Structures are given as structure tokens and as C-alpha cells.
Amino acid sequence: MKLTSIALSILLAASGTSALAAPPKPMPFMWENATVYFLLTDRFANGERSNDLAYGRKADAAPLRGYLGGDLKGLTAKVKEGYFDSLGVNAIWLTPPVEQIHAGTDEGTGKSYGFHGYWARDFTAIDANLGTEQDFRDFVDAAHARGIRVLLDVVMNHTGPVTEADPVWPADWVRTSPTCAHKDAPTTISCTLVANLPDVRTESDTPVALPPALADKWKKEGRYEREVKELDDFFARTGYPRAPRYYLMKWHADWVRKYGLDGYRADTVKHTEAGVWKELRTVTEAAHDEWKKANPGKVLGDGKFFTVAEVYNYSIGHGREFDMGGGVKTDFYANGFDSLINFSLPNDAKGDYESVFAKFDAQLRGPLRGKSVLNYLDSHDDGNPFDAARAKPFESASKLLLAPGAAQIYYGDETARRLDIAEAVGDAKLRSMMNWDDLSNNTQREGYRVADVRAHWAKLGQFRRAHVSIGAGVHARLADAPYTFSRTYAGTGMSDKVVVALDVPVGKPVAIKVGGIFANGSKVRDAYAGATYTVTNGTVRTGGKFSTVLLEAAR
Numbered sequence: 001m002k003l004t005s006i007a008l009s010i011l012l013a014a015s016g017t018s019a020l021a022a023p024p025k026p027m028p029f030m031w032e033n034a035t036v037y038f039l040l041t042d043r044f045a046n047g048e049r050s051n052d053l054a055y056g057r058k059a060d061a062a063p064l065r066g067y068l069g070g071d072l073k074g075l076t077a078k079v080k081e082g083y084f085d086s087l088g089v090n091a092i093w094l095t096p097p098v099e100q101i102h103a104g105t106d107e108g109t110g111k112s113y114g115f116h117g118y119w120a121r122d123f124t125a126i127d128a129n130l131g132t133e134q135d136f137r138d139f140v141d142a143a144h145a146r147g148i149r150v151l152l153d154v155v156m157n158h159t160g161p162v163t164e165a166d167p168v169w170p171a172d173w174v175r176t177s178p179t180c181a182h183k184d185a186p187t188t189i190s191c192t193l194v195a196n197l198p199d200v201r202t203e204s205d206t207p208v209a210l211p212p213a214l215a216d217k218w219k220k221e222g223r224y225e226r227e228v229k230e231l232d233d234f235f236a237r238t239g240y241p242r243a244p245r246y247y248l249m250k251w252h253a254d255w256v257r258k259y260g261l262d263g264y265r266a267d268t269v270k271h272t273e274a275g276v277w278k279e280l281r282t283v284t285e286a287a288h289d290e291w292k293k294a295n296p297g298k299v300l301g302d303g304k305f306f307t308v309a310e311v312y313n314y315s316i317g318h319g320r321e322f323d324m325g326g327g328v329k330t331d332f333y334a335n336g337f338d339s340l341i342n343f344s345l346p347n348d349a350k351g352d353y354e355s356v357f358a359k360f361d362a363q364l365r366g367p368l369r370g371k372s373v374l375n376y377l378d379s380h381d382d383g384n385p386f387d388a389a390r391a392k393p394f395e396s397a398s399k400l401l402l403a404p405g406a407a408q409i410y411y412g413d414e415t416a417r418r419l420d421i422a423e424a425v426g427d428a429k430l431r432s433m434m435n436w437d438d439l440s441n442n443t444q445r446e447g448y449r450v451a452d453v454r455a456h457w458a459k460l461g462q463f464r465r466a467h468v469s470i471g472a473g474v475h476a477r478l479a480d481a482p483y484t485f486s487r488t489y490a491g492t493g494m495s496d497k498v499v500v501a502l503d504v505p506v507g508k509p510v511a512i513k514v515g516g517i518f519a520n521g522s523k524v525r526d527a528y529a530g531a532t533y534t535v536t537n538g539t540v541r542t543g544g545k546f547s548t549v550l551l552e553a554a555r
Contacts, residue, residue: 027496029090029147031263031306031338032372032406033471035461036091036151037084039411040070040380041130042115044434047073054128055102056165062110064421064428072097072131076139085146087414088461092143093151093265095380097136099125101160107194109425116380116431117153118267119160122217123251124227140259144300149262151306154252156245156276157268161196169211173244174198180271184326189271200244202276207242230254238283249280253287260291260298263306266337270311270324274335281307281336308339308374315344316360316405319367333371339406342373346386349377349399353483353502360404361475372472375400376408378419381427388429390416390445393453398502398548401460404487406471414457415439416450456548463527463550469496478515486517499524501549504542511539512549523554 046052046069053059059066075094078084084092099122100114114121115129126133143150162168168176176198180191192199210228218224231242231250240246255261264284266277288305309332314322321329332340348356364372377400378385387396393416400407411417417435421428435450437443442451464470473489473496482504489496501512518524518535525532526542527550533540542549 033468034406037089038093042070044070045074064424065112072135079142088465091149096153099127101166103163103165105161152264154264185324202245249283257287269309278336309337316342339372373405388419499551509541525554
């Protein structure tokens with residue numbers, strides 16, 4: 001039986017949280033401590049059945065390789081319901097909303113469509129399977145109304161595959177060979193990621209005309225003259241040559257200018273010349289400044305524009321230097337990025353808490369000082385997630401949401417959505433529909449119920465949002481048994497401190513060392529249990545009900 005949103009809130013309240021409860025008042029937002037929720041729009045929530053198959057697409061794809069109906073209306077409904085607030089989420093990264101190739105193609109894993117957003121046909125239009133421009137505006141406005149930032153997913157490297165319905169762009173726009181060998185910079189950049197994925201000639205400064213297929217499309221839609229005038233104005237204003245990469249920069253910046261997006265996640269960054277990203281940052285940040293001037297009442301916080309890079313296989317241990325091979329090392333932070341996605345956590349998380357937290361803290365206080373990373377445990381294209389079978393969902397939450405740096409929740413992490421779907425092949429295993437039924441029915445798994453998992457993620461997420469010290473503070477181990485640590489932050493006009501204990505024995509009170517973080521006689525609140533304690537002899541004695549203790553100064 002499916003539950004209404006009100007019934008669901010009651011169910012979760014019984015587990016210690018509420019989908020609709022007002023979260024604690026957060027501290028000022030910092031990207032270094034952000035909790036980013038990453039979702040494939042087509043796989044999250046279906047709010048409009050009439051757009052499930054657009055452009056003549058068919059339900060004939062291989063398992064989990066076709067459109068399943070998720071759309072912007074469904075996503076917006078979840079924003080307005082308070083689903084993300086209850087998780088402590090303060091930023092949403094959704095896959096590219098641009099119009100995808102219309103037909104399907106087989107990459108060797110069965111017929112696939114561009115449901116994921118990375119197979120662009122027209123960078124200037126919303127894909128009709130996801131909704132309309134108004135739907136996208138409604139989503140961004142709904143998120144902003146709740147203090148949630150929105151990140152655009154930017155693809156500068158390639159267009160969509162070529163099909164009978166989706167012609168290749170001209171040779172002065174894209175290359176169709178060779179396929180990347182990933183041995184060094186040239187064999188990573190001047191090549192196609194895979195066969196039949198045309199690579200944009202981002203290195204070229206040679207002026208090119210609009211691709212005929214795109215020009216014809218705009219004429220049929222009645223917007224050719226407008227789009228051409230905007231391009232003319234852009235090139236006249238910037239002085240850039242009409243080279244392929246500058247068209248793409250203009251088109252991506254338009255999304256920022258029109259909707260007030262707060263930053264972007266850049267796709268396949270190491271497969272494009274590093275300097276391209278610095279140029280893109282300039283163009284999109286200028287567009288963001290334009291939007292802020294036109295909409296001063298809608299600007300969130302300090303209005304800082306944020307960028308994060310997907311440099312595949314970048315690890316926090318690499319610091320500021322990523323090895324491209326052939327003796328070439330690139331500093332992507334110096335090329336337009338505030339943060340890089342940290343690919344090492346899925347493997348690092350196999351170790352104990354301290355091995356993860358101390359390593360990340362040392363890098364962020366050392367080589368990466370002033371920069372950040374976006375940690376994750378699983379994603380849409382990492383074939384080695386930390387816990388594909390969801391046997392350790394509580395541990396996963398603790399290691400991700402309490403690790404130094406920003407955190408990326410992949411949709412369904414918080415509901416133990418399986419990442420090992422038997423009938424799917426390859427990355428499709430990672431991309432099943434959001435398991436709302438499991439949450440509504442409070443499905444029993446081996447060792448837990450799904451609503452209890454959701455409750456744990458929510459408590460940690462809200463604590464994280466309330467305390468910038470979690471992601472941006474200094475880490476210190478206070479005790480080994482139970483494992484206890486502190487995080488302290490001082491800077492930018494504010495200070496924050498917390499003490500966290502994990503794997504605490506339950507059934508009887510346990511003394512938790514606070515290591516001088518909280519003074520004797522002071523009152524502290526355990527945000528996990530909702531209990532208040534007094535510090536005595538440098539410790540607090542828990543109520544013994546939960547294995548996680550989240551201590552903050554009592555208000």
C-alpha cells in the first residue's frame with residue numbers, strides 16, 4: 001500500500017524524523033560544507049504522465065536504458081513537499097535538462113536513449129520528456145524559495161551519438177575519431193570518449209557556421225532569428241571568435257542568465273583542454289552577475305557562483321596536481337574550479353572512520369587549503385560503488401555525511417535503493433527508478449527497515465546543515481572507544497564546534513569524552529537523540545538509546 005505524504009511523515013516521525021518537519025535553523029551557507037543531492041531527473045519522480053515519451057521515442061530500450069517518466073514537475077513536487085529540507089540538503093545537482101537525441105542507439109549494452117542528459121541534440125532547449133521551460137523555472141524558484149541552490153550539469157566535450165534521426169554536426173565542429181586511449185593528454189583530449197560520440201573541437205579558434213541541422217530545427221520552431229541575434233550580440237560583446245567552444249559557452253551561460261542557477265558541475269573535464277574551463281567560468285559568472293542585478297531580491301546568501309569538476313579518477317590525495325600521463329600534470333583548481341569530485345571515498349570508506357576523516361582533513365588543511373572536494377560513495381557512472389547491495393546503509397551515511405569536505409548524496413542513497421539490478425547491464429545497474437514504494441511501505445530488508453535508514457540519513461544531514469564545522473572545520477580524534485571526534489570552525493565572522501561519537505554501545509549510559517571542546521558545567525544537546533546533557537569531568541553520559549551521538553551547544 002502506498003502512503004500519502006502526510007502518512008509518510010507520520011511513518012518517518014516514528015523512526016525519529018519527519019519528511020515535513022521544520023529543520024533546525026542552519027548556519028550561513030558555505031559550499032565547503034554543502035550537502036548536494038544528485039539525481040537523474042528521468043529516474044526521480046513522475047509528475048506528468050503525458051510527457052513520458054516525446055519526439056517519437058519508444059519503450060523498446062534494454063533494461064533501464066530508456067525513459068522511465070521522471071520529470072521536472074515530479075522533482076518540483078518533492079521540493080515543495082519538503083523532502084530535501086528534511087535531509088538537510090542545501091543544493092541539488094540534476095543531470096543536463098537539454099534536449100537529447102531523439103532516437104536510440106546501441107553502444108554494445110543494448111538499445112539506449114539519452115534519458116541521462118549527456119547526449120545533447122540542442123543545448124538551448126529543455127527536453128520535452130522532462131517538461132517545459134516553465135517547468136524548469138518553477139523547479140528553480142521552488143528550490144530557491146527553500147534556500148536550496150541549483151547546479152547545472154555542463155557538457156562541453158561532446159554532442160549526442162549519431163542516429164538516423166540525429167545527424168552528425170559538421171567536421172569543423174566535431175571529430176568522430178580516434179577513440180580515446182587515455183595514455184596521455186592528447187589521447188585523452190583530442191579523441192572521442194567512445195565510438196559514435198562526436199567530440200567537440202574545443203581546441204579550435206576557427207570560426208564556424210551553425211550546424212545545419214540545428215539551424216533547420218530553430219527555423220521550424222520559429223526562433224531562428226532570435227537565436228542568431230543573441231549569438232551575434234554575444235560575439236560582438238565578448239570579441240570571441242565564432243569557434244565551437246564559444247557557442248557552447250554562450251548556450252550554457254544562457255541557462256544561468258535565464259533561471260539564476262547558482263553554479264555548475266562540469267562533465268568529462270579532463271577530456272577537454274584545461275583552459276576552456278577557465279573561459280567558461282568567466283562567461284557563466286558574468287551571466288550570473290547579470291541575473292543577480294536583475295533579481296536582487298532572489299539572490300541566496302552571498303550569491304557566490306560555484307563550480308565543481310568531474311575529473312574522472314581524481315582523488316583527494318592528488319592535491320592540486322592531476323596526472324594526465326606522459327609527464328603532464330594539470331591543476332584544474334587553477335582553471336576555473338572551486339571544487340573537484342573526490343573519486344577516492346568509495347574505496348577509502350572500506351577503512352575505519354578515522355582513516356577516512358584524518359586523511360581528508362590533512363589534505364584540506366594542507367595542499368587543498370582554500371579549496372574543497374565533493375565526496376560521494378556512489379554515482380551514475382562509477383561501476384564500483386561502496387555498497388551496491390545496500391548492506392551497510394547506516395555506515396554509508398556516517399562516512400559520507402561526516403567526512404570533511406562537501407557531500408554528494410546520490411538519489412536513493414537515503415532509501416537504500418539497490419545499485420546491483422540483476423537484469424541491467426553496465427552503468428544501467430546504477431540508474432533504477434527512485435524506490436519511493438520501499439519508503440512508503442517501510443520495506444523490510446535483511447537487518448533494517450528502509451524508513452529507519454531514511455531517518456538516520458535525515459538526522460545526520462540536518463546536523464551537517466546546522467554546523468559548518470562538519471565539512472569545513474578542523475578534525476581531531478578524541479577517543480577510540482567509542483570512536484569520538486571533534487570538528488571546530490573559526491572564520492568568516494562565525495565559529496562552530498561539535499563532538500560526534502559513532503558505534504556507541506546501546507542499552508546503558510556511556511561516557512563520551514568532549515576533550516575540552518565543551519566546558520565543564522555547560523549544557524550540550526545530542527541532536528540524534530534530542531536529549532540535553534551537562535558536561536562533567538570532560539564527559540557527558542548518554543541515555544544509551546542510540547549508537548550515534550551528535551553533540552552541539554544547547555540553545
